[in-house]
Amino acid sequence: MAFLWDELRQAIPLITSGNSYIMSVAWVTIRVAVLATAIALVLGLPVGTALGLGRFRGRRVLQALANAGLALPPIIVGLAVLLLLLPQSLFGSLRIEFTLTGVYVAQTILALPYVIALTAAAIQGLPPGLLTQARALGASRRQLGGLALREARIGVLAATIAALGASLSEVGAVVVVGGNIQNYDQTLASAVLQQINGYANYPYALAIGLVLLALVLVLITVLTVIQQRSGAIQLRFRAP
Amino acid sequence: MHLLWNVLRHAVPLIVHGDPYLFSVVLFTLEVSAVATAFALLIGLPIALALGLGRFRGRGVLIGLANASLGLPPVLVGLLLFLIMVPRGPLGSLHLLLTRQGVYLAQTILALPYVVALGAAAVQGLPPGLPAQARTLGASRLQLAVLAVREARIGVLAAVIAALGTTLSEVGAIVIVGGNVYSYDQTLASAALFEADAAHFAEAVAIGIVLIALILVLMGGVSLLGQREGGIGLRFRSAA
Numbered sequence: 001m002a003f004l005w006d007e008l009r010q011a012i013p014l015i016t017s018g019n020s021y022i023m024s025v026a027w028v029t030i031r032v033a034v035l036a037t038a039i040a041l042v043l044g045l046p047v048g049t050a051l052g053l054g055r056f057r058g059r060r061v062l063q064a065l066a067n068a069g070l071a072l073p074p075i076i077v078g079l080a081v082l083l084l085l086l087p088q089s090l091f092g093s094l095r096i097e098f099t100l101t102g103v104y105v106a107q108t109i110l111a112l113p114y115v116i117a118l119t120a121a122a123i124q125g126l127p128p129g130l131l132t133q134a135r136a137l138g139a140s141r142r143q144l145g146g147l148a149l150r151e152a153r154i155g156v157l158a159a160t161i162a163a164l165g166a167s168l169s170e171v172g173a174v175v176v177v178g179g180n181i182q183n184y185d186q187t188l189a190s191a192v193l194q195q196i197n198g199y200a201n202y203p204y205a206l207a208i209g210l211v212l213l214a215l216v217l218v219l220i221t222v223l224t225v226i227q228q229r230s231g232a233i234q235l236r237f238r239a240p
Numbered sequence: 241m242h243l244l245w246n247v248l249r250h251a252v253p254l255i256v257h258g259d260p261y262l263f264s265v266v267l268f269t270l271e272v273s274a275v276a277t278a279f280a281l282l283i284g285l286p287i288a289l290a291l292g293l294g295r296f297r298g299r300g301v302l303i304g305l306a307n308a309s310l311g312l313p314p315v316l317v318g319l320l321l322f323l324i325m326v327p328r329g330p331l332g333s334l335h336l337l338l339t340r341q342g343v344y345l346a347q348t349i350l351a352l353p354y355v356v357a358l359g360a361a362a363v364q365g366l367p368p369g370l371p372a373q374a375r376t377l378g379a380s381r382l383q384l385a386v387l388a389v390r391e392a393r394i395g396v397l398a399a400v401i402a403a404l405g406t407t408l409s410e411v412g413a414i415v416i417v418g419g420n421v422y423s424y425d426q427t428l429a430s431a432a433l434f435e436a437d438a439a440h441f442a443e444a445v446a447i448g449i450v451l452i453a454l455i456l457v458l459m460g461g462v463s464l465l466g467q468r469e470g471g472i473g474l475r476f477r478s479a480a
Contacts, residue, residue, distance in 0.1 A: 003328040071455060073409030075429050076448045079436050083445070088243040161311075169313030171412040172429065176436045189315045189412065196322060196416050209319045213312075220311055 010203035015211060021183060022204075026211050028100070029187040032174075033167040033219075036107035040163055043108075044115030045156070049145045051116065052123025052152070053131065063120060069113030074166075078173030081106045085177070098179040103187075106177040110170060111163035118162060122155020123148045157227040161220055168216055188212035250442035255450060261423055266450060268340070269427040272414075273407040273458070276347035280403050283348075284355030285396070289385045291356065292363025292392075293371055303360055309353040314406075318413030321346055325417065338419040343427075346413045351403035358402055362395020363388050401462050408455055428454065 014022060050056075051063050084090050085097040085105075096102040126148065134147050149156060171189045178185035180194055188208050195205035254262060291303050324330050325337040336342040366388060374387050389396055411429045418425040420434050428451040435444035 001330055003326065003332075004323055004330065007323060071405050071409075071459060073411075073429050073432075073451060073455070075409065075411050075432050075436075076452060079432060079441075079444055079448050082436065083244060083247060083441060086243055090244065092243075165311045169311075169315065169412070171315055171415075172409075172433060176433065189313050192315045192319055193412065193416060196319065197419070202323065202326075205319055206323065209316050213316055216311060216313060220308075 007202050007206050011206035011210065014203065014207040019207070022208055022211060024183060025186050025188055025191045025208065026215065028185070029168065029189075029212070029215065032100075032103055032107055032187055033164055035104055036111050036167045037160060037163045039104075039108045040111035040115045041160065044112050044159075045119060045149065046145075048116045048119025048159070049123060049148060051120035053144060053148055063117070066113050066117040066120065070117055072113070073172065074110055074170050075172030075176065077110055078106055078176035081109065081173065082177050097177070098181065098185070100178070100185040103174055103178040103185045106173040107167045107170070110173055111167055114163040114166060115159050118159035119149075119152070119156050122152035122159070125155065126151055153230050154227055157223060157230070161223045161227070164219055164223070165216065168212070168219070188215065247441045247445050251446040251449065254443065254446040259446070262446060262450065264423055265426055265428055265431045265447065266454070268425070269408065269429075269451075269454070272340075272343055272347050272427055273404055275344050276351050276407045277400060277403045279344075279348040280351035280355045281400065284352050285359055285389070286385075288356045288359025288399075289363060289388060291360040293384060293388055303357075306353060306357040306360060310357050312353070313412065314350055314410050315412035315416065317350055318346060318416030321349070321413070322416050337417065338421060338425070340418070340425045343414045343418040343425045346417045347407045347410070350406050350410055350413055354402040354406065355399050358399035359392075359396055362392040362399065365395060366391055397462060397465065401459055404458055404462065405455070408451065408458070 047062075048066075051059060051066065081102070082097060085094065085102055086092055087095070087097070096105065130151060131144065131148060134144055139147065168187070169189050171187075171193055174180065174185075174187050174190045175193065178190075180186055180190045182191075182194065186194065188211060191208050192205050192212065195201045195208060287306075291299060291306065321342070322337065325334070325342060326332055327335075327337075336345060370391060371384060371388060374384050379387065408427070409429050411427075411433050414420070414425070414427060415430050415433065418430070420426055420430045422434065426434060428447050432444050432447045432451065435441075435447060
């Protein structure tokens with residue numbers, strides 16, 4: 001135990017003194033997680049809503065794809081993104097391989113299946129009478145979508161929590177697409193990996209790990225509290 | 241497109257001709273997934289049952305903890321295990337660092353929350369009358385547990401699928417604990433990371449394709465098993 005205690009005693013001051021390297025990595029991590037989740041919500045909510053409500057051809061295939069996307073190893077997603085971004089490749093002219101922009105792209109793609117699959121599942125879990133009634137009362141598609149999202153908000157928030165959690169803790173894609181470049185496009189999770197495997201710098205690894213743990217706990221707790229608060233069923237009908 | 245095509249042209253023969261390195265990595269991946277999931281079930285299922293069926297103090301807190309542990313970044317689990325297993329650490333004398341046993345242990349610990357949290361949720365989702373009735377009819381604890389697992393088998397299978405999925409696609413923890421040693425304690429996922437980092441894209445893609453195929457086969461197989469056993473089949477046996 002003496003060893004662990006020693007490492008901890010060296011790690012704590014790094015956090016409390018606001019070590020500039022650790023703070024900058026934490027800031028990059030927050031930006032990546034929030035931005036990737038936000039873009040995934042913007043892109044994924046309409047798709048998830050359409051999947052949850054829709055009665056169109058190819059719906060099952062799309063839903064199966066979204067579910068399969070959840071099981072896809074991040075490292076494979078990262079590899080595919082990198083191959084598309086390499087200079088001689090399809091999107092090579094963008095020049096975003098081994099950049100922070102590339103990391104944003106990879107994390108957004110990883111967050112997307114969570115938003116789509118979990119939103120669709122949440123909407124499908126609504127009492128079927130609700131949507132039928134709204135349709136019968138002449139709700140437009142937009143109104144129907146809005147109603148479904150509002151009623152399925154607990155599930156939508158769960159999707160947001162899952163997406164955020166994934167982008168905070170994921171390493172495979174970040175390392176492959178971004179190259180895990182110190183002080184530039186590292187997240188806290190990939191920085192831990194580098195401190196241990198690359199530099200064998202345990203106090204730093206532990207300090208970064210503790211910051212990551214705190215960040216995960218705070219973000220997830222805040223979202224969970226919001227989720228539970230919004231839990232009560234509140235039907236509101238508005239005049240069209 | 242040129243690059244993608246080239247990579248694919250070199251990757252496919254590696255799979256088709258049964259590259260010995262690739263083969264050994266596949267074998268180890270299967271071993272790790274099977275062993276870790278089995279141990280996680282062995283340890284986790286009794287805990288899940290106690291949480292799902294039990295009526296003891298602190299049960300809510302424990303369920304909350306189990307759910308929260310699902311959001312724990314694997315890198316942090318790896319970091320903690322690493323610091324415990326370092327020669328000077330508390331379990332340093334076991335020499336688990338950079339070994340296959342260490343990888344087994346890390347993956348088991350990562351799979352455990354899925355079994356506990358999803359297993360408990362599945363048991364809790366049973367119609368409340370069912371365990372109550374079994375209790376009234378004088379079922380022993382063991383009989384109650386067996387009944388609950390049998391009735392909640394779809395949820396339990398979902399937990400197995402999730403556990404299997406993490407062990408197949410996770411890289412953060414095993415790279416830290418196992419060191420990603422070439423051809424020794426690499427899984428397909430960590431081998432893909434290794435090859436992508438080394439810019440061996442043909443090898444990385446070959447590994448990626450095999451990994452996706454493996455996930456499809458294993459997940460598909462387990463899912464089919466679940467659907468076949470899907471119908472509610474209440475069977476009561478005399479408590480002889």
